[in-house]
Every structure is written in C-alpha cells, then in structure tokens.
Amino acid sequence: MLLAYASILIFLIIATLFAGGTLLAAFLVRPRVKDTLKRTAYECGMEAVGLTTVQTNIRFYTYALLFVIFDVEALYLFPWAVVVRSMGAVALVEMAIFLGVLTAGLAYAWKMGALQWE
Amino acid sequence: MEETIQPKFSEPVFNRSHGRLLMPENRYWPTRMWKNPWSLPTYRRGAAVLAGLLSGAAGAAWLLGEIGPRVAPLYSMAEQYALSYGIPLFLVQTAWTVIKAAVLLAVPLVNALFAVWWERKISAHMQSRMGPMYVGRWHGALQTIADGIKLFLKEDLVPESADKIVHLLAPVAVIIPAILVFAPIPFGRELVYADLDIGTVYVFAVGGVSVMGIIMAGWASGNKFSLLGGLRSAAQLVSYELPRTFSVIPVIMLAGTLNLSAIAGLQAGYWGGVLPRWFIFYPVVGQVAFVVFLIASVAETNRIPFDIPEAESELVAGFNTEYSGMKFALFFLSEFAYVLLSCLLMAAFFFGGGEPPLPFLGFLPSWAWFLGKTLVLMFCFLWFRWTFPRFRVDRLMDFNWKFLLPVSLLNIAAAGVLIWFLDCWAAGLLGG
Numbered sequence: 001m002l003l004a005y006a007s008i009l010i011f012l013i014i015a016t017l018f019a020g021g022t023l024l025a026a027f028l029v030r031p032r033v034k035d036t037l038k039r040t041a042y043e044c045g046m047e048a049v050g051l052t053t054v055q056t057n058i059r060f061y062t063y064a065l066l067f068v069i070f071d072v073e074a075l076y077l078f079p080w081a082v083v084v085r086s087m088g089a090v091a092l093v094e095m096a097i098f099l100g101v102l103t104a105g106l107a108y109a110w111k112m113g114a115l116q117w118e
Numbered sequence: 119m120e121e122t123i124q125p126k127f128s129e130p131v132f133n134r135s136h137g138r139l140l141m142p143e144n145r146y147w148p149t150r151m152w153k154n155p156w157s158l159p160t161y162r163r164g165a166a167v168l169a170g171l172l173s174g175a176a177g178a179a180w181l182l183g184e185i186g187p188r189v190a191p192l193y194s195m196a197e198q199y200a201l202s203y204g205i206p207l208f209l210v211q212t213a214w215t216v217i218k219a220a221v222l223l224a225v226p227l228v229n230a231l232f233a234v235w236w237e238r239k240i241s242a243h244m245q246s247r248m249g250p251m252y253v254g255r256w257h258g259a260l261q262t263i264a265d266g267i268k269l270f271l272k273e274d275l276v277p278e279s280a281d282k283i284v285h286l287l288a289p290v291a292v293i294i295p296a297i298l299v300f301a302p303i304p305f306g307r308e309l310v311y312a313d314l315d316i317g318t319v320y321v322f323a324v325g326g327v328s329v330m331g332i333i334m335a336g337w338a339s340g341n342k343f344s345l346l347g348g349l350r351s352a353a354q355l356v357s358y359e360l361p362r363t364f365s366v367i368p369v370i371m372l373a374g375t376l377n378l379s380a381i382a383g384l385q386a387g388y389w390g391g392v393l394p395r396w397f398i399f400y401p402v403v404g405q406v407a408f409v410v411f412l413i414a415s416v417a418e419t420n421r422i423p424f425d426i427p428e429a430e431s432e433l434v435a436g437f438n439t440e441y442s443g444m445k446f447a448l449f450f451l452s453e454f455a456y457v458l459l460s461c462l463l464m465a466a467f468f469f470g471g472g473e474p475p476l477p478f479l480g481f482l483p484s485w486a487w488f489l490g491k492t493l494v495l496m497f498c499f500l501w502f503r504w505t506f507p508r509f510r511v512d513r514l515m516d517f518n519w520k521f522l523l524p525v526s527l528l529n530i531a532a533a534g535v536l537i538w539f540l541d542c543w544a545a546g547l548l549g550g
Contacts (some may be wrong), residue, residue, distance in 0.1 A: 117512030
C-alpha cells in the first residue's frame with residue numbers, strides 16, 4: 001500500500017517537471033517584443049477604468065460556506081457507504097438522522113434566501 | 119465564332135414551395151438524396167471507411183489481447199537482469215515506476231491531441247461544415263499538433279496590473295492535479311498505475327485542487343473579466359462538486375469498496391445471461407445516479423451548457439482572458455483531461471469498466487471495452503456543446519442547489535432502501 005503512495009509521489013514529481021518543463025521550454029523559444037500597449041489589461045479595446053479589485057457579489061461567499069458544510073458531510077459519507085451493507089439497518093437509520101439534520105440546514109438556508117441570487 | 123463562357127458553378131434557384139434558395143440539382147428538395155442519404159455514394163463510402171476503421175481497431179485489440187499480463191513478465195525479466203548485475207532492487211522498482219508514470223503522463227496529452235481534433239470535426243459536421251481538412255492530409259488529423267506548436271511559439275503577454283508570480287503559477291496549479299487524477303484509474307484488468315484502496319476519494323480530492331488554480335488565474339490577471347470569470351467558476355465548480363460526489367455514494371454502497379478497479383470488477387456477470395450487472399441497470403437508483411453524475415460532470419468541466427466561467431459573449435474568455443501561449447495551452451489541456459477523466463469515471467462506476475456488454479463479446483480485451491465506452495461517453499460531451507443553450511448564472515446555481523443536490527440526497531436514501539430490499543431477498547432465497 002505504501003508503494004502505491006510512493007508511486008503517486010513519483011507521478012507528482014513527473015507532473016511538476018512536465019508543467020515546469022513546458023513553460024521553461026516555451027520561455028526559451030518564444031519571441032519577446034516590447035510594447036507598452038501589449039501590457040494593458042484587455043477590456044474589449046477600451047482603456048481599463050478603475051482598479052481590478054472591485055467589489056463582488058457576497059453570494060459567492062455564501063455558496064463557498066454551504067459547500068464546506070456539505071463537502072465535509074460527503075467525507076463522512078464515503079466510509080459509511082463502504083460498510084453500510086455489513087452494518088445493516090442500524091447504519092441506515094443513523095445516516096438518515098445525520099443527513100436529515102444537514103438537509104434541514106439546507107432547507108433553512110433555502111427558506112432564509114441564502115440560495116437566492118439577487 | 120464567339121466563345122461562350124460557361125459558368126463555373128451552377129447558380130442557386132429560388133424554390134417557391136420551400137421558400138429557400140437551392141442549387142439546381144436540389145431544386146426538387148426534398149429529393150431522393152435527402153430522403154434516403156444512403157443513396158449518396160459519399161455517404162456509403164464514409165460508412166465503409168468508418169466500419170473498416172472500427173473493425174480494424176477491434177481486430178488489433180483482439181490480436182494484442184490483455185496488456186496487463188503481458189507487461190508483468192517484462193518487469194520480472196528486467197528485475198532478474200538487474201539483480202544479476204548487482205543493481206539494488208529499489209532502484210529497479212523506482213525506474214519501473216518512472217517508466218509507468220511517463221506512459222500515464224502520455225494519456226492526458228494524447229487525449230487532448232485527439233479530443234480537440236474530434237471536437238472540431240463533430241462541431242463542423244453538426245453545422246454542415248468540414249472542419250480542419252488540410253494539416254496531416256487525412257481529414258486534418260494533425261491539426262491539433264500544428265495548433266500546439268503555434269501556442270508553444272507564441273509570445274507570452276502578461277498585463278501590467280497582473281500579479282506576475284501568481285499569474286505564472288495558476289496554470290501549473292491547474293495542470294498538476296489534472297494529470298495526477300489519472301493515477302488510480304483502472305484502464306483495464308491489472309492495468310492501473312497505483313491501485314489505491316481509496317481511489318474514489320483520491321480522484322475527487324485531487325480534482326478539487328484545480329479550483330484553486332482557476333481562482334488564482336482569475337485574481338492574478340488584473341482584469342475584471344478574469345476576476346468575475348474566476349469567481350463564477352469557483353462558485354460553480356464547488357457547487358457541482360457536491361451532487362457529483364453524492365451521486366457516487368449509491369454505487370459505493372452497492373459495491374462496498376472505494377477501490378476503482380474493484381468497483382469495475384464487481385460489475386462482471388449477467389442477470390439472466392443477457393443484462394450485464396452494471397450499476398446503471400440497478401432500478402431507479404442507478405439511472406438517477408448516472409444522470410446526476412453526467413450533468414454535474416459537464417458542469418465540472420466548464421463545458422456548454424455550463425460554461426458560465428468562460429462565457430465568451432459575456433466575459434470575453436473568463437478566467438483565461440489574459441493568458442496566451444503555453445500558459446493558455448496548459449488550461450486547455452487540463453479542460454480536456456477532466457473531460458476524459460469524467461468519461462473514464464462514468465465508464466468505471468456505471469458501465470462496468472472493462473466488462474463486455476454481452477457475454478459472447480468477451481473475446482475483446484477489457485481495455486478495448488473500457489476505451490470504447492469512454493469514447494462513446496466523450497462523444498456525448500462534445501454533442502451537448504452543439505445541442506444546449508447556456509444557462510443564466512442564477513438559474514445555474516438554482517438548478518444545482520434546489521434540484522440536483524436534493525435529488526442526489528434522496529437517491530442515497532433510495533439506495534439504502536434498495537440495499538435493504540436486495541439483502542432481504544438474498545436472505546429469503548438462502549433461507550428457502
């Protein structure tokens with residue numbers, strides 16, 4: 001089993017070498033022509049107005065929070081799903097309670113308008 | 119005698135009954151040619167070429183046989199050879215792993231070369247165009263390689279307002295997970311790079327890291343389009359990650375393992391000698407899980423109809439607006455790597471991996487079946503692009519949180535009931 005993870009480490013090194021190698025090779029062969037206009041941000045040909053650190057919709061943050069809650073739940077679901085067949089009805093009821101609590105949370109978020117894009 | 123100039127091309131004629139301009143040869147549209155395309159010689163020739171290609175590929179696969187058992191003796195031979203020269207064993211194993219890793223690295227690269235060409239051909243033919251036809255003689259087969267060389271030689275433009283280091287690191291942070299996810303995929307029997315016991319969790323966990331790269335790209339570009347695209351992308355990717363993960367839970371409940379090759383192997387055999395024991399054929403649960411996984415996978419790969427992050431009519435190109443040359447190529451490569459990964463996962467989870475659909479088709483090796491199923495699913499991905507219009511961003515989120523997520527949660531409950539039912543049935547049969 002440890003050998004499998006060692007091979008993943010080797011694969012990580014090779015993938016990193018690939019990504020770095022292609023970027024480095026492209027860096028060595030590509031042309032460089034200095035031009036100040038090329039270095040402006042592309043906004044459909046217009047001059048960029050204002051800073052790029054603009055205010056963005058708070059909804060993105062809400063979705064990220066909801067995601068964290070449910071992704072942790074998914075992490076608990078995986079080991080449960082592996083053993084549920086051998087555990088029988090008890091495991092099913094326990095997970096139903098756990099999922100029920102979280103689904104109630106989703107229903108609450110829904111009702112309070114957290115899922116509403118304005 | 120006066121020379122008459124013949125027109126080179128025939129002029130279109132207005133067909134009054136159909137209200138459109140038609141060429142003289144099609145004037146009586148719909149003609150026999152349109153009603154029965156098989157009367158066209160080009161149609162018959164194309165079908166013959168396609169049939170020849172498919173049967174040739176099947177014959178080659180049959181001759182090659184299973185790859186896994188053929189490679190194992192090679193390794194033991196190399197090991198004995200090395201040991202006779204006094205080379206330590208761990209060096210041989212490391213060298214062998216490096217060779218395997220290099221072969222696995224070729225999978226996403228070759229896939230991108232092929233899939234980009236295939237997508238362009240499919241999109242062209244769906245719009246009655248030809249698509250790339252010149253590079254590589256045969257139907258523009260080398261077009262992607264030419265495009266790759268073009269991207270490789272292009273100047274790298276970084277805007278003044280960009281965060282240079284993060285801008286450089288973003289494509290690297292996207293491509294490394296996109297390559298790493300292929301490690302535990304079983305491409306056939308005994309044909310897996312790292313046979314992880316937690317393969318399913320590994321794939322979802324490593325695949326999720328790419329979101330970081332996309333946020334980095336959006337934030338570091340110093341461009342409002344990029345920032346909006348990156349944020350939308352992050353919101354979409356993390357949202358659709360949930361139903362995608364939950365839709366796999368029923369499969370794991372039925373299989374009782376997280377090992378991908380074990381999940382694929384468990385689907386061997388047939389009900390009544392005809393219907394394969396694939397997880398998609400488990401009543402209701404299998405089909406719902408597959409459809410949810412398919413929709414969420416299309417969303418995860420940022421493809422139409424879920425291409426909000428790079429909606430070109432709204433956001434120029436989204437998070438990769440300010441990327442050019444090789445950095446852009448890496449983003450492109452990772453997108454197609456994730457398309458391939460989704461298709462491989464669907465084939466392994468729901469379509470029995472390398473198991474043939476009918477018992478008598480077992481003469482083809484498992485990797486050929488796995489590849490065939492993957493390509494069929496990939497065709498669906500490319501097909502969707504030319505079939506569905508794009509979602510609006512709020513509808514996209516609503517669809518995920520108010521429909522897909524509850525459905526996938528309900529599906530887990532349904533899978534619990536199904537397992538209880540199956541076990542009772544099995545116990546009843548055992549008890550007599």
